[in-house]
Amino acid sequence: xxxxxxxxxCIGNAICDVFGHVEExxxxxxxxxxxxxxxxxxxxxxxxxxxxxxxxxxxxxxAGNTAAGIASLGGKPAYFGKIAEDELGDSYYHDxxxxxxxxxxxxxxDSKPTARSMILITPDGERTMNTYLGACTEFGPxxxxxSVVAASAVTYMEGxxxxxxxxxxxFLKAAEIAHQNGRKVALTLSDxxxxxxYRSEFLSLMxxxxxxxxxxxxxxxxxxxxxxxxxxxxxAAKETDALTALTLGxxxxxxISRNETVKVAAQTVDNVxxxxxxxxxxxxxxxxxxxxxxxxxDAAELGCVCAANVIGHVGAxxxxxxxxxxxxxxxxx
Amino acid sequence: xxxxxxxxxCIGNAICDVFGHVEExxxxxxxxxxxxxxxxxxxxxxxxxxxxxxxxxxxxxxAGNTAAGIASLGGKPAYFGKIAEDELGDSYYHDxxxxxxxxxxxxxxDSKPTARSMILITPDGERTMNTYLGACTEFGPxxxxxSVVAASAVTYMEGxxxxxxxxxxxFLKAAEIAHQNGRKVALTLSDxxxxxxYRSEFLSLMxxxxxxxxxxxxxxxxxxxxxxxxxxxxxAAKETDALTALTLGxxxxxxISRNETVKVAAQTVDNVxxxxxxxxxxxxxxxxxxxxxxxxxDAAELGCVCAANVIGHVGAxxxxxxxxxxxxxxxxx
Numbered sequence: 247x248x249x250x251x252x253x254x255x256c257i258g259n260a261i262c263d264v265f266g267h268v269e270e271x272x273x274x275x276x277x278x279x280x281x282x283x284x285x286x287x288x289x290x291x292x293x294x295x296x297x298x299x300x301x302x303x304x305x306x307x308x309a310g311n312t313a314a315g316i317a318s319l320g321g322k323p324a325y326f327g328k329i330a331e332d333e334l335g336d337s338y339y340h341d342x343x344x345x346x347x348x349x350x351x352x353x354x355x356d357s358k359p360t361a362r363s364m365i366l367i368t369p370d371g372e373r374t375m376n377t378y379l380g381a382c383t384e385f386g387p388x389x390x391x392x393s394v395v396a397a398s399a400v401t402y403m404e405g406x407x408x409x410x411x412x413x414x415x416x417f418l419k420a421a422e423i424a425h426q427n428g429r430k431v432a433l434t435l436s437d438x439x440x441x442x443x444y445r446s447e448f449l450s451l452m453x454x455x456x457x458x459x460x461x462x463x464x465x466x467x468x469x470x471x472x473x474x475x476x477x478x479x480x481x482a483a484k485e486t487d488a489l490t491a492l493t494l495g496x497x498x499x500x501x502i503s504r505n506e507t508v509k510v511a512a513q514t515v516d517n518v519x520x521x522x523x524x525x526x527x528x529x530x531x532x533x534x535x536x537x538x539x540x541x542x543x544d545a546a547e548l549g550c551v552c553a554a555n556v557i558g559h560v561g562a563x564x565x566x567x568x569x570x571x572x573x574x575x576x577x578x579x
Numbered sequence: 580x581x582x583x584x585x586x587x588x589c590i591g592n593a594i595c596d597v598f599g600h601v602e603e604x605x606x607x608x609x610x611x612x613x614x615x616x617x618x619x620x621x622x623x624x625x626x627x628x629x630x631x632x633x634x635x636x637x638x639x640x641x642a643g644n645t646a647a648g649i650a651s652l653g654g655k656p657a658y659f660g661k662i663a664e665d666e667l668g669d670s671y672y673h674d675x676x677x678x679x680x681x682x683x684x685x686x687x688x689d690s691k692p693t694a695r696s697m698i699l700i701t702p703d704g705e706r707t708m709n710t711y712l713g714a715c716t717e718f719g720p721x722x723x724x725x726s727v728v729a730a731s732a733v734t735y736m737e738g739x740x741x742x743x744x745x746x747x748x749x750f751l752k753a754a755e756i757a758h759q760n761g762r763k764v765a766l767t768l769s770d771x772x773x774x775x776x777y778r779s780e781f782l783s784l785m786x787x788x789x790x791x792x793x794x795x796x797x798x799x800x801x802x803x804x805x806x807x808x809x810x811x812x813x814x815a816a817k818e819t820d821a822l823t824a825l826t827l828g829x830x831x832x833x834x835i836s837r838n839e840t841v842k843v844a845a846q847t848v849d850n851v852x853x854x855x856x857x858x859x860x861x862x863x864x865x866x867x868x869x870x871x872x873x874x875x876x877d878a879a880e881l882g883c884v885c886a887a888n889v890i891g892h893v894g895a896x897x898x899x900x901x902x903x904x905x906x907x908x909x910x911x912x
Contacts, residue, residue, distance in 0.1 A: 344630075
C-alpha cells in the first residue's frame, strides 16, 4: 500500500463565496427557497449581484471548506477543484495553500471565470446560495491525480459534483483508484435539493459499495430515504454497509452503522452569525478524527467543535486555528 | 448656492481590504509596528500575501468606508477614488453603488491593478495594514467632478491622499471648489505615521483655513501637536479655527472648538473582533449628524454608535443597515 501522505483528499466545486446580508422579504421577492443552493447562469448572476448590497468575499466550496478545516486542525489534506487564471482564482489558490492544503489542480486559461456563489444571509443566520459554476464545469477525470488519491486515507467528495457533467466522471474515477489502493471513499449529500436531483444515483453509490462513508444533515438524510421522519431515515441508514455521519444542528451529531450508533451533543454557541460551512467543518473534524483513529464518538464530537467555531462569524472557513480551538476543548490534536 | 445633493463627498484611496488573522509574534518576525499602515511595492505585496493564511476580502479604504457608512444610515454620500477595470475593481464598484453611494470616478484601463491592503488582525482586534496603492496612484485633479463637490454639504478627505503625488493636487482642487461654493472641507488624519510624514503640511491646511473640520484619534492628535499628553493636544486643537472631532476608543469621543467642547461616552461592545474602520464609521455618524443639523453631542454620539457596530465583525463596512442600528439607539435617522 502507498504511504499515507494525506489525512483526506477532498474533491469539489471550487467556488468563491460572495456574502451579503438580506432581510427575509428579499428571498420572497426573488422567489428563493431559504437554505437551498440553486445553479444560475451568467445573466442571473449579474442581475442578482446588482441587487445585493455590501458584500464580503471568502474562498468557499463545500469540500474546499472541509479541506481548509482539516489543515486548520493541523492535519494534512489535499484538494482537487477547478479554478481559472483570474483574481478570484488567485485568491482561492492562495487561501488553500496558505492554510496548508495540498492543491495543485491545473488552472483554466482563457475560458470560463472562477466560480462564485452569492450567499444571502438572513437575520436567522440561514444562507441561501446562488451558484454560478464557471470554471468548475471544466473539472474532469484528467484532473484526478492518481498518486494523490492513492496516498490519501480517505477521498471525500461532494454530491454537488453530480451537477457538472465531467465532474461526475472524475468522482467515479477517483473512487475506483481509492478502492484499488485500499482507501475509503466518502460522499457528502451537499443539500436536500441536490439529493432530490440525484437520489437514485446516490442510493446506487451506496448499494454498489462505491461509497463507504456518508455525510448528511437531517434534511438530506430524510430526502435520501424519502421520509418525513428522521428515525425512519436513521433506521434505513443502519441497514446500509456504509457508516453514516449525521449532523442534527443544535441537537448535535450521530455516527450510524450496522454495528455501532453513537450520538454526541452540540457545542454551545452564544452568537450564531452565519450557518454557512457548519456541515463542511463538521466533516473536517470527523475525517480528522477517523484519520487519527479516534473513537467514533470522539470524532463526532471534534466535528461538533469545528462546526460550532465556524458559525460564529461570516464565512465557512476558520478564522483562528482550529488546532487551538480543539485543544481548548480538550482534544489532543 | 448649488442645491445640496449629497450629505458628504468622501475622497480617498480606493482599496480592497484583504484580512487575515495572525498571532502577535508574526508582527515581530516581520518587523511590523502594530496599528500602523505602511506602503509596500509589488514584490513585498506578493511576498507578504504568500505568508498569510486564510483571507477575507472586503471593499475598504478609509473614506470609502465612511461613505458606505453614511449610505447605510440612509444618507446620501458621494465618493471619488480610483479603481481599475479588474475583478477587485468590479467588487469595489458594486459595493459602493450597491449600498447607495454615488461613485462614478473613471476606471483605469490596461495599467495598474486596483489597490489592495493586507490587514493583519492580532488577537486583541488591532490591525496592521500593508497597502499596495496600485491604481490609486493615478487618481488626480482630472478626477475631481466639480458639480459633485459643489453639491456636497462637506467634502471629506483622507490624510492618506498625501501619499500618491497627484492625489494631493486633487485634494487641494476639491477643497478650493468646495469653499468657492460655500461648502465645508474636512480632513481625517488617517494614522499617526501619516501625520509624521506630513505634519507641517497638515498644520498649514489648518492655519490657512483650507480645512474646517478635523477628524483624529488620540494618537494622531498627539502626533499632530507633537505632545505625549492628550490634554495638551486638546488645548492646542481648541486654539485653531477648525472644529476637531476626536475619537478616544473605549473612552468615547469629543468635539472641540473655540466656542464649544463636548464629550460623549463610547457604546458598550461585548465582543471586539476587529477594530478596522472604527474611526471611519465614527466619521460616518458624525458627518451624517452635522448634515442633518444635529447638536454636536448628538452627532458625536451617532458616530460612537456606528463605530461600535463595525468593530463586532471582520471588515470596516457595515453588515446590517446602520439605519436600523441607529434607530434602535434612539436616533431618528
